[in-house]
Every structure is written in C-alpha cells, then in structure tokens.
Amino acid sequence: MKENEKDLAMQCGCEHEHPETVREVREAMPDENVTADLSDFFKVFGDSSRMRILFALDRRELCVCDLSAALSMTKSAVSHQLRFLRTNHLVASRRSGKNIFYRLADDHVRDIIEIAVEHLSEEE
Amino acid sequence: MKENEKDLAMQCGCEHEHPETVREVREAMPDENVTADLSDFFKVFGDSSRMRILFALDRRELCVCDLSAALSMTKSAVSHQLRFLRTNHLVASRRSGKNIFYRLADDHVRDIIEIAVEHLSEEE
DNA sequence: TAAACAGTTGAACGGTTGCTCAACTGTTTG
C-alpha cells in the first residue's frame, strides 16, 4: 500500500476501502464553497412557510400585510422569512406609500419547484 | 365590509389590507400537504454533507466506507445521511458481499442541482 | 464457529432555526 493510499484509508478509520476509487472521487469533488452555497440555496426552499410565501408570490405581487392575512401568519414572522428570501435573491420588493410589495425575483423558482413536483409525483 | 372580509382581516391583526386580493391568493394556494411535501423534499438538499454525498454518487456508485473516506466523515454520519436520502427516494442501494453500494435514484437530482448552479451564477 | 469487517441504529449533546414579543423606523394623514 502506497503512502497516499494509506492517508486516504486513515480518513475513515477503515483500512480496506478502495483507494483508487476514493482518490478519484475526491479529485472530482467540487470545492466545499460550492457545495455549501448550493445547500444554503436549497435551505431556503426547505421550510413550509417560505414555500407557501413563494407560492403566494408566484400568483401575484403582494404586500406584507396581505401575505400575512393570506397565509395566517403574523406580520413579524412573514417579515423575517421575507428577509431570508430577499438575502437569497429569491424575492424583490418595491415600496408604494405605506406598503412594501414583494414579488418573485426570477424564474428559477418556478423551474425548480416544477421539477420537485414532478419528482414527488413519481414516488410510487 | 362584508363578514368574510372581516374574517380575513382578523387573520393578521391588520385591519386595512386588500380583502379581494387576500381571498384570491388564499383560494389559489395549494393544499398544505403539498407545500409541506415540497419543503420536506428540498430540506434533503439543504445540508452540505448530503449535498457532497449526492455529488460523490453523481460521479459513481460507492460503498459507505469509500464515501466516508472520500468525504472525511465517519461511517456513522454518512450512514445516517444515507438513510435520510433513501427515505426520500434520492438514492438506492444494493448489497455486494460485505459492502452496500449506493447510487443516485433518478435524474431529477441532476436537473435540480443544475438549475441551482445556474441561479447562483447569476447572483451578481 | 469465532474473528474481522461493513454498515446500521438509538441516545445524547450542541448548534441552528423559526416563531413570538416588544420596541423600533418610516410613511401617510389629520
């Protein structure tokens, strides 16, 4: 067993895995920043309150107050989630008098949800 | 103000939102089960360890030991995450002797990640 | 059949997260 193969083996406290395979997969792995950014992005969709907000905004532009009424959430809770969504560039806003209207920021949201619906409908 | 409009207004402790809008959005909202299933699905992608596992398996079928070596995680941690992924039908497995090999279950994984990468690359 | 290895599982812990509450900013209206 070569030195670098032994190193790889050390990683899991497991002595008999397949070193060639491990090295190949390791080298093909994207940078940790990339996978972290990706999972952070999906985290945004991974909450049912945010998902419901996205569905509502998919229908039409809405102010915080109407959103909170439509979803039966407090304005505060909605606002917290909207900030999250805004930070992740999924929604955009404009002020109109006392109201701030939110809308979906781009079409990726619709695309991604569409594929997810497809996947779920195929699950048995 | 009609009775049902007052009801909607009560929902957010806010008296002056736009009742027509609120009702329209409410009626168009998918069932709570649907949004819950969707967010549960995305939750699976919302963790960097699972994301890295998916990238590794996208490259090739792998046993738990090799996965854990390639990602520098304990076998236990990998196994817990694989169970999560299996429950959500994102990976499938086969036993071969002492090893259990995992692979991606279908192509939706690749599609979804592709769109996410696209979205992230457009963010400024 | 006993030892060695691959993988799974459940409990426990520490960190994260989503909500509530209360205080705040900013805009409009009297």
Next chain:
DNA sequence: CAAACAGTTGAGCAACCGTTCAACTGTTTA
C-alpha cells in the same frame, strides 16, 4: 407635529437537526 399604520428588527425560547459514541446486525473468512 401627532396619531395611525406598514413593516423591520433583535432578544429569547422551544423545537429541530447533524454529529458523535457505543452497541448492535449481518456478511465473509480463517
């Protein structure tokens, strides 16, 4: 300018989640 309304924010709390650890199952091999 003061009151009323729309929305934001930060602290605090409870629930959730990912890891570790140790004990376990199941397969192969000597």
